[in-house]
Amino acid sequence: MYPALKNDSFLKACWRQATDHTPIWLMRQAGRYLPEYKATRAKAGSFMGLATNVAYATEVTLQPLDRYALDAAILFSDILTVPDAMGLGLSFAQGEGPKFEKVVRDEAAVKALEVPDMGKLQYVFDAVTSIRKALDGRVPLIGFSGSPWTLACYMVEGGGSDDYRFVKQLMYSRPDLMHQVLSINADAVALYLNTQIQAGAQAVMVFDSWGGVLADGAFQNFSLAYTKRVLSQLIKEHEGVKIPSIVFTKGGGIWLDEMKDLDCQALGLDWTVNLNKARRTVGGEVGGPGKAIQGNLDPNVLFAPPKQIEKEVKVLLDQFGTPHMDSNAFGPTHIFNLGHGISQFTPVEHVSALVDTVHAYSKYQRKPL
Amino acid sequence: MYPALKNDSFLKACWRQATDHTPIWLMRQAGRYLPEYKATRAKAGSFMGLATNVAYATEVTLQPLDRYALDAAILFSDILTVPDAMGLGLSFAQGEGPKFEKVVRDEAAVKALEVPDMGKLQYVFDAVTSIRKALDGRVPLIGFSGSPWTLACYMVEGGGSDDYRFVKQLMYSRPDLMHQVLSINADAVALYLNTQIQAGAQAVMVFDSWGGVLADGAFQNFSLAYTKRVLSQLIKEHEGVKIPSIVFTKGGGIWLDEMKDLDCQALGLDWTVNLNKARRTVGGEVGGPGKAIQGNLDPNVLFAPPKQIEKEVKVLLDQFGTPHMDSNAFGPTHIFNLGHGISQFTPVEHVSALVDTVHAYSKYQRKPL
Numbered sequence: 001m002y003p004a005l006k007n008d009s010f011l012k013a014c015w016r017q018a019t020d021h022t023p024i025w026l027m028r029q030a031g032r033y034l035p036e037y038k039a040t041r042a043k044a045g046s047f048m049g050l051a052t053n054v055a056y057a058t059e060v061t062l063q064p065l066d067r068y069a070l071d072a073a074i075l076f077s078d079i080l081t082v083p084d085a086m087g088l089g090l091s092f093a094q095g096e097g098p099k100f101e102k103v104v105r106d107e108a109a110v111k112a113l114e115v116p117d118m119g120k121l122q123y124v125f126d127a128v129t130s131i132r133k134a135l136d137g138r139v140p141l142i143g144f145s146g147s148p149w150t151l152a153c154y155m156v157e158g159g160g161s162d163d164y165r166f167v168k169q170l171m172y173s174r175p176d177l178m179h180q181v182l183s184i185n186a187d188a189v190a191l192y193l194n195t196q197i198q199a200g201a202q203a204v205m206v207f208d209s210w211g212g213v214l215a216d217g218a219f220q221n222f223s224l225a226y227t228k229r230v231l232s233q234l235i236k237e238h239e240g241v242k243i244p245s246i247v248f249t250k251g252g253g254i255w256l257d258e259m260k261d262l263d264c265q266a267l268g269l270d271w272t273v274n275l276n277k278a279r280r281t282v283g284g285e286v287g288g289p290g291k292a293i294q295g296n297l298d299p300n301v302l303f304a305p306p307k308q309i310e311k312e313v314k315v316l317l318d319q320f321g322t323p324h325m326d327s328n329a330f331g332p333t334h335i336f337n338l339g340h341g342i343s344q345f346t347p348v349e350h351v352s353a354l355v356d357t358v359h360a361y362s363k364y365q366r367k368p369l
Numbered sequence: 370m371y372p373a374l375k376n377d378s379f380l381k382a383c384w385r386q387a388t389d390h391t392p393i394w395l396m397r398q399a400g401r402y403l404p405e406y407k408a409t410r411a412k413a414g415s416f417m418g419l420a421t422n423v424a425y426a427t428e429v430t431l432q433p434l435d436r437y438a439l440d441a442a443i444l445f446s447d448i449l450t451v452p453d454a455m456g457l458g459l460s461f462a463q464g465e466g467p468k469f470e471k472v473v474r475d476e477a478a479v480k481a482l483e484v485p486d487m488g489k490l491q492y493v494f495d496a497v498t499s500i501r502k503a504l505d506g507r508v509p510l511i512g513f514s515g516s517p518w519t520l521a522c523y524m525v526e527g528g529g530s531d532d533y534r535f536v537k538q539l540m541y542s543r544p545d546l547m548h549q550v551l552s553i554n555a556d557a558v559a560l561y562l563n564t565q566i567q568a569g570a571q572a573v574m575v576f577d578s579w580g581g582v583l584a585d586g587a588f589q590n591f592s593l594a595y596t597k598r599v600l601s602q603l604i605k606e607h608e609g610v611k612i613p614s615i616v617f618t619k620g621g622g623i624w625l626d627e628m629k630d631l632d633c634q635a636l637g638l639d640w641t642v643n644l645n646k647a648r649r650t651v652g653g654e655v656g657g658p659g660k661a662i663q664g665n666l667d668p669n670v671l672f673a674p675p676k677q678i679e680k681e682v683k684v685l686l687d688q689f690g691t692p693h694m695d696s697n698a699f700g701p702t703h704i705f706n707l708g709h710g711i712s713q714f715t716p717v718e719h720v721s722a723l724v725d726t727v728h729a730y731s732k733y734q735r736k737p738l
Contacts, residue, residue, distance in 0.1 A: 162531075165672060172667075172670050172673035214641070217688075254622045297584075300532070300534055303541065304538065
């Protein structure tokens with residue numbers, strides 16, 4: 001159906017297979033820091049106009065690949081498409097974050113929630129298929145979703161928040177209602193990701209962007225438990241090809257020990273986590289079990305001059321250490337990424353310094369002495 | 370000079386001495402959630418009008434003690450008084466956060482920085498003395514300062530930030546300049562805290578509110594190293610009485626192992642940290658070295674009904690476990706607090722449920738079986 005992959009380094013690293021360089025992609029790599037993105041966005045009129053138009057979504061997904069030697073593409077979409085399909089009415093006011101018309105703060109609103117008809121998200125699946133075709137085997141395509149907890153934050157708060165007061169009030173006051181919301185979200189997210197896989201996604205990622213705002217205990221019960229519920233329902237293989245999954249919890253480094261047994265292939269880490277420690281905790285040994293590690297440069301490093309960027313990138317690659325090089329065994333691998341989405345203010349030429357340094361230095365690391 | 374303390378449970382717990390209950394105080398316990406605070410604030414006209422007026426600062430510091438059985442008072446002030454005294458021009462616009470007239474983003478601005486004349490902060494020291502007198506030995510008075518890194522965030526950003534772009538750009542581009550800023554800040558903070566001690570503060574706390582936004586490596590070099598520089602300059606004793614110090618790093622739980630050797634008596638923790646794990650990591654054994662642990666209820670628990678608050682408080686007290694009860698030895702102790710400042714939207718009667726449960730349940734924990 002699709003041409004064979006010309007660059008499978010990202011997928012190999014997800015599966016803890018040896019690669020000749022450390023693959024790199026960037027969270028929000030298609031986005032506002034790129035002038036070509038802004039041009040397409042202007043044509044589309046609005047953010048949702050961009051996300052729901054298959055041709056535009058395809059165009060912006062491929063833009064960063066034309067500019068940088070990235071090793072994966074990620075579907076251009078928003079993490080809030082699922083609650084929008086649940087009927088909460090998503091909109092993006094100019095210059096502001098997402099807003100929902102309806103909020104879920106009481107029993108009646110919770111009772112009204114259902115796993116949405118995937119037909120309402122057809123524009124996403126159409127975009128996945130269109131992007132997969134347009135990629136023509138250059139690099140693999142990653143599908144994604146917000147985590148059940150992260151979606152719940154927006155559904156209860158009605159938009160972004162700096163204190164998560166309403167969602168935590170519901171959680172602490174009526175944990176029964178919160179568990180209902182999260183169960184529905186988990187089943188919806190699993191179905192959403194599985195339909196993306198069927199449409200052509202070659203890996204999937206769960207963004208638990210707000211897991212880290214939870215207290216110890218609450219994180220395990222209200223975020224991690226429902227990420228597990230998503231993972232347990234995921235298709236493991238599509239048309240004979242295994243599909244890896246990645247879980248990223250911003251602020252989750254403190255719970256790395258508890259995430260190491262998740263049924264996923266890779267863990268995404270933010271910049272607060274030491275990569276050497278992460279490798280020792282979850283990376284595993286050659287021939288043994290473990291997870292690939294994805295991350296974790298502070299996106300703000302990209303505001304420094306290229307020489308400083310190179311220095312910081314090498315520090316991280318050295319901190320992880322040379323990934324395993326045994327082509328006959330699984331072992332510790334690293335997928336380079338930022339620790340969170342790239343800033344809209346990032347100078348475009350600085351991203352080249354990042355990508356090129358990761359490739360060059362990680363090849364150098366693998367050279368025999 | 371001052372009357373003897375009637376309630377020394379907080380100071381004893383700082384020194385890892387046995388107490389008959391777990392002491393509690395709350396970060397921002399004097400603040401906008403209290404109607405009596407709002408009344409004083411209205412009389413003062415502005416936030417800085419309140420903070421710089423000795424009578425008002427004394428009044429609002431004591432307000433929460435009249436309402437709740439808290440075990441410590443904390444100076445009412447702002448963490449940005451020091452950069453204000455450096456001449457950066459602090460103001461608070463109505464309904465908005467702090468703003469500085471001047472920002473520190475280039476070499477010229479860095480070169481112009483100096484440890485400020487403590488005379489410019491006399492209103493703070495006068496407030497400390499006035500509060501200490503007004504307390505009349507009810508509970509001890511805690512003095513405080515922002516950490517060198519946290520102050521630098523505001524000085525470079527010019528106010529609050531959600532991405533710390535400018536301060537991190539300076540840090541990654543010109544680490545030499547950032548180290549200069551932090552050195553000056555550290556010396557200023559140490560002098561500021563020492564002068565508070567001389568004015569009557571019985572304990573001091575360093576708020577590293579933004580340490581947790583730093584990447585691993587950067588935290589150690591740009592935040593922790595300068596907290597150490599502050600601690601190394603602190604007066605350890607005043608008029609024959611030892612003065613304990615507390616370090617609180619929001620988001621610092623991931624680096625607990627590296628903070629356990631700080632030259633301070635207690636570590637403040639946010640709600641992401643498991644108290645049982647924290648006790649094992651830094652709390653020490655009876656007769657052995659260690660630190661008191663302060664924290665760490667999610668302030669959003671206070672939006673739940675009192676019954677739920679009681680339940681969550683007991684979970685935390687049980688998680689820490691019974692503090693040591695040997696009156697002849699030092700051992701693990703817990704100072705109850707929130708994991709961050711109390712929200713301005715907190716229902717006042719919910720705070721009673723919190724304070725009363727901590728006292729009653731922690732006494733019950735200490736009962737012989």
